[in-house]
Amino acid sequence: MIKHLRSAADLDAATATLILDTAGEMASLAGREVKKLPTLRGRTVVNLFYEDSTRTRISFEAAAKRLSADVINFSAKGSSVSKGESLKDTALTLQAMGADAVVIRHQASGAPHRLAAWVDGSVINAGDGTHEHPTQALLDAYTMRSRLGRLDGLRVAIVGDVLHSRVARSNVLLLTTLGASVTLVGPPTLIPLDVAALSRSTKVSYDLDSVLPDMDVVMMLRVQTERMQDSFFPSAREYSRRYGLDLARMRRLPEHAIVMHPGPMNRGMEIAPEVADSSRSTIVEQVANGVSARMAVLYLLLGGKA
Amino acid sequence: MTAYVLKGVSVLGASPVDLVVRDGVISSDKSGVSEVVDADGLVALPGLVDLHTHLREPGREDAETVETGSRAAALGGYTAVFAMANTSPVADTAGVVEQVWRLGREAGLVDVQPIGAVTVGLAGKQMAELGAMASSAAGVRIFSDDGHCVADPRLMRRALEYVKAFDGIIAQHAEEPRLTEGAQMHEGEVSTRLGLTGWPAVAEEAIIARDVLLAEHVGSRLHVCHVSTAGSVEVLRQAKARGVRVTAEVTPHHLLLTDELAASYDPVFKVNPPLRTASDVAALREALIEGVIDIVATDHAPHAVQDKECEWAYARPGMVGLETALSVVLSVLGERWDLIAERMSRAPARIAGLAGHGTDLAPGSPANLTLVDPSAHRVVDPGELASRSRNTPYAGTTLPGRIVATFLRGEPTVLDGKAVK
Numbered sequence: 110m111i112k113h114l115r116s117a118a119d120l121d122a123a124t125a126t127l128i129l130d131t132a133g134e135m136a137s138l139a140g141r142e143v144k145k146l147p148t149l150r151g152r153t154v155v156n157l158f159y160e161d162s163t164r165t166r167i168s169f170e171a172a173a174k175r176l177s178a179d180v181i182n183f184s185a186k187g188s189s190v191s192k193g194e195s196l197k198d199t200a201l202t203l204q205a206m207g208a209d210a211v212v213i214r215h216q217a218s219g220a221p222h223r224l225a226a227w228v229d230g231s232v233i234n235a236g237d238g239t240h241e242h243p244t245q246a247l248l249d250a251y252t253m254r255s256r257l258g259r260l261d262g263l264r265v266a267i268v269g270d271v272l273h274s275r276v277a278r279s280n281v282l283l284l285t286t287l288g289a290s291v292t293l294v295g296p297p298t299l300i301p302l303d304v305a306a307l308s309r310s311t312k313v314s315y316d317l318d319s320v321l322p323d324m325d326v327v328m329m330l331r332v333q334t335e336r337m338q339d340s341f342f343p344s345a346r347e348y349s350r351r352y353g354l355d356l357a358r359m360r361r362l363p364e365h366a367i368v369m370h371p372g373p374m375n376r377g378m379e380i381a382p383e384v385a386d387s388s389r390s391t392i393v394e395q396v397a398n399g400v401s402a403r404m405a406v407l408y409l410l411l412g413g414k415a
Numbered sequence: 416m417t418a419y420v421l422k423g424v425s426v427l428g429a430s431p432v433d434l435v436v437r438d439g440v441i442s443s444d445k446s447g448v449s450e451v452v453d454a455d456g457l458v459a460l461p462g463l464v465d466l467h468t469h470l471r472e473p474g475r476e477d478a479e480t481v482e483t484g485s486r487a488a489a490l491g492g493y494t495a496v497f498a499m500a501n502t503s504p505v506a507d508t509a510g511v512v513e514q515v516w517r518l519g520r521e522a523g524l525v526d527v528q529p530i531g532a533v534t535v536g537l538a539g540k541q542m543a544e545l546g547a548m549a550s551s552a553a554g555v556r557i558f559s560d561d562g563h564c565v566a567d568p569r570l571m572r573r574a575l576e577y578v579k580a581f582d583g584i585i586a587q588h589a590e591e592p593r594l595t596e597g598a599q600m601h602e603g604e605v606s607t608r609l610g611l612t613g614w615p616a617v618a619e620e621a622i623i624a625r626d627v628l629l630a631e632h633v634g635s636r637l638h639v640c641h642v643s644t645a646g647s648v649e650v651l652r653q654a655k656a657r658g659v660r661v662t663a664e665v666t667p668h669h670l671l672l673t674d675e676l677a678a679s680y681d682p683v684f685k686v687n688p689p690l691r692t693a694s695d696v697a698a699l700r701e702a703l704i705e706g707v708i709d710i711v712a713t714d715h716a717p718h719a720v721q722d723k724e725c726e727w728a729y730a731r732p733g734m735v736g737l738e739t740a741l742s743v744v745l746s747v748l749g750e751r752w753d754l755i756a757e758r759m760s761r762a763p764a765r766i767a768g769l770a771g772h773g774t775d776l777a778p779g780s781p782a783n784l785t786l787v788d789p790s791a792h793r794v795v796d797p798g799e800l801a802s803r804s805r806n807t808p809y810a811g812t813t814l815p816g817r818i819v820a821t822f823l824r825g826e827p828t829v830l831d832g833k834a835v836k
Contacts (some may be wrong), residue, residue: 191770197724217726218599218610238728240610278610306604 110407113232115221117243117282125250125287131405136398138175144400149178152209152411157199157224158235159185159215164372164396165235169212169244172403178411181208183393196220200227209411213237231410239273245371246279248402250287253326255398256367261288266320268294268352269330269379270341272301277373278329281307283407289369294320295352298341317352321361329354329380345378355381359389367391416825417436417450418442419435424454424786426776427690428752430570434459436782439825443778452830454786457819460756460782462494463741464763465771466557466586466664467640467712469733470496470527472518473511474503479717479803484737485800487715489828491737491784492818495764495772496715500532501562507543508531509551516553524828528769531555533574533585537563541824549581556768561640562687564622566592571626575635582768587626589647590688594618599728601674601689609677614689616644623647626786627654627661638766639663640827641714643688645698654709662766662781664712665699667743668734672696672808682723682730683806686716689732695832700747703758710763713740717804726776735802741787741796742814750789771824791817 111119115148120128120232138144154173158166165392166182173180183203203211210231213221218238225232236242254260265284271277272291285308292312293300305309313318321327332352334345342348354368368380368389376382385392418437425431433440434454465488476565488496498515500506506515512529519527525696535541537560548555558578565571565587567811574585595618602613623639627650630637642648642663654661668686673693676684684690702708706779716733723730736743744755764773771781794813797805821829828835 195721195725215726217728219727222680223726238610239612257601278608301607302602303604303607306607 113221113225113412114243114406114410115225115232115234116328117246117279117286119243120283120286121283121377125247126284128247128402128405128409129251129254132247132398133403133410135201135404136401139397139401145175145177147177148408149173149176149411152178152211152322153181153207154178154210154407155181155183155203155208157183157203158212160236162214162236168396168399169235172407175400176404176407178407196223197227200224202208202310203224204228208269210407211273233406233410236275238275240275241279242275243279243283244399244403244406245276246400247406248395248399249369249371249404250283251398252395253367254367256391257319257325257365260284264292264323264324265326265328266292266294266324266332267328267330268354269298270336270339271295272299274330278307280328281311285310292320296342296348299336312388316393317358318361321358322363324362325366326336326364326369327354327362331371331373331375332379349378353379353381354384356383359384359387362389369395371395417449419452419827420445420448421451421452421454421459421786424457424459424536426459426751427531428458429758431455434776436822439779439782441778441782443544448707449795452820456712456750456790457788458788459776460492460752460787461760461773461776462761462785462821462823463492464769465493465496465715465737465740465762466710466739466767467561467711468496468498468715469501469565469717470498470515470680471717472502473514475719477803478719479520481527481771482524483803484715484717485519485522485527487522487627487735487737487800487836489823490801490818490834491739491819492741492787492821493737494783494821494823495526495528496737497528497557497767499561500530501537505532505533505536506530507537509544509547510554511634512548512553513551524834525823526772528767529553529555530557530559530561531587531669531814533558533560533565534570534612539563539570542570542577545574545578545583546581549583556583557582557586557638557817558583559588559640561588562800564588566590568625568629572629572633575637576628576633579635584638584766586640587622588640589619589622589626591618591621594621600677600685601691603674603692604705605674605677609680611677613766615644616691619644619688620646623650627651627659630661631657631659636660636662641666641669641688642699642708643669643695645690645695648698648702648707651702655707662709663707665708666712667713667736667740669806670696670699670703670747671743676808677727680727682725682727683734683808685727685730685732686734687732704748704754709758709766711740711758711800712735712763717802718806719804733806734808735774735800735804735806738800738802739807739809739814742816744817745789745816746814782822784822786820787819788817788819789815793817
């Protein structure tokens with residue numbers, strides 16, 4: 110088993126599949142009255158969050174607690190970090206406290222790589238800048254597999270601000286590793302110039318309507334309205350008209366296709382409320398699956414056996 | 416003054432001779448020589464001249480001082496370095512450039528020639544008192560806002576014109592600022608993979624293209640700092656073919672390293688302009704050999720530990736380079752001694768109008784020279800650097816060549832590979 114999960118590229122097909130299978134076993138716990146395993150009793154998991162992210166932090170916290178780990182939440186606000194402590198000094202502090210795993214969310218790409226050089230425990234990337242968010246990709250893959258029965262050969266469209274999206278990067282890497290084919294869709298300003306760097310097989314389209322009829326999965330990315338100020342697109346209205354998923358567009362999808370969103374959503378911008386709340390939408394399931402996927406990652410990285 | 420004989424030295428790779436250094440000049444008079452330097456197997460080069468050094472004093476003496484930087488330079492075979500203006504306070508007045516110049520004289524290890532800022536506070540708004548800096552004791556001839564681009568085309572035009580009155584030259588840091596907002600590394604496949612904001616090659620090329628046209632229009636000289644892309648080389652090639660008075664430099668690291676190194680997220684590889692691709696490296700090497708790029712300049716940029724031991728995006732850009740420059744150039748060009756002397760000593764001295772440096776090692780010439788052992792190899796150990804900072808990208812790398820001795824006006828600054836003071 111790998112020691113750190115810094116990038117979805119750390120996962121080969123066998124490891125990724127093992128994590129998804131383990132997540133399945135973890136999910137079966139959720140139906141029990143006592144939702145707790147003793148597996149990580151006595152182990153310490155630190156949630157080191159430099160960015161506000163309630164949903165991801167809570168998800169990791171629930172995952173660690175269901176495995177009986179001791180959880181320390183270290184948020185950048187109201188801590189020594191806001192007094193200007195460096196990442197290295199924070200890392201040395203966590204090291205001295207004996208953290209077995211550090212879950213890090215950070216606004217700088219590559220912060221988990223730096224952290225891994227300074228602590229002995231496992232480092233789990235919970236989102237770094239515009240780089241990656243590998244556990245999101247794992248829970249997305251888990252959700253697709255649960256709904257559609259397989260990943261190999263699936264056709265997945267990832268739609269929106271791919272350029273700035275850590276969710277997109279991790280999903281492209283993981284889905285490609287697991288045999289799915291990915292099409293990135295968005296205005297050309299929000300698609301990286303060198304998509305082949307992520308995966309040679311990834312396709313690009315600027316026309317959402319033409320892509321939808323061939324997809325098994327369409328994943329809508331959150332689009333930040335401040336991108337308008339930087340001239341990535343002219344207005345929320347134009348973005349929504351060209352790349353938003355409304356009911357009419359959803360009808361272009363094959364009957365079995367699902368709609369995903371990593372949240373938080375801009376309802377009415379990249380996704381219409383009727384679509385978000387439809388039976389094709391997996392958005393609430395994704396949240397539940399997030400806990401199972403993160404339990405699997407903690408369990409396996411901290412030395413549990415499958 | 417002590418007289419030295421450098422026994423059996425090979426001047427620029429020629430057959431071994433005995434070279435006498437006496438009263439600050441090269442001499443043919445062997446009488447009364449008191450010190451013998453065994454130079455068997457060593458190659459003599461004119462003392463190296465660096466047109467692009469950051470000495471950090473005044474302001475960041477924790478990263479480098481004029482003295483520690485001078486020592487690093489001497490150990491790297493340099494006898495003159497040009498100190499960039501982005502200190503704190505900025506070297507934008509006669510007072511600051513004279514201070515740096517005086518500190519250099521006091522250290523006495525290399526000739527420290529201050530570069531003056533083009534604009535007040537490097538802010539790109541108002542021209543600094545270039546004439547006052549030129550007339551000062553420091554005798555400034557090179558002006559640069561390095562670290563920042565003189566982006567305003569009208570201000571750049573005026574600066575190019577204004578310095579003609581005292582045969583000055585503007586050294587441009589070519590970076591269109593709007594195209595590089597938030598930029599962290601070369602824009603390309605690697606930046607896409609790493610999720611780091613890209614610094615596109617066109618941001619450099621567009622400014623060089625504009626500036627060669629401006630220099631041509633007003634009939635001025637232009638020097639382009641740290642050229643890093645194949646496209647820039649093409650712009651320079653065309654401009655030179657048209658007769659534009661433009662010169663250009665490349666750093667050792669842009670001749671050797673590529674953007675793939677950023678994959679570690681270790682900011683020791685973060686530099687501005689950023690490391691580019693292997694095809695850029697190939698084009699820069701070819702341009703240096705051909706002469707489209709005139710010189711090698713280090714862009715020696717020392718940084719304190721805390722400014723590099725952090726997240727990539729928060730780290731300061733830059734690498735130390737004075738003590739490894741010749742070795743890197745040797746590994747890139749091989750033992751083409753005359754070419755190395757031209758690109759690292761004669762041409763930079765000529766561009767700067769610096770008398771007494773970059774001259775042939777003939778009787779009567781100032782004894783500014785360095786002795787290289789081309790057969791030696793060394794593994795770069797950051798802890799052994801004389802620079803106050805440790806941010807070398809070559810830690811653990813084996814590089815060819817070793818500086819054995821350096822002489823500044825006939826006095827040794829380095830002997831047996833060690834600084835004399």
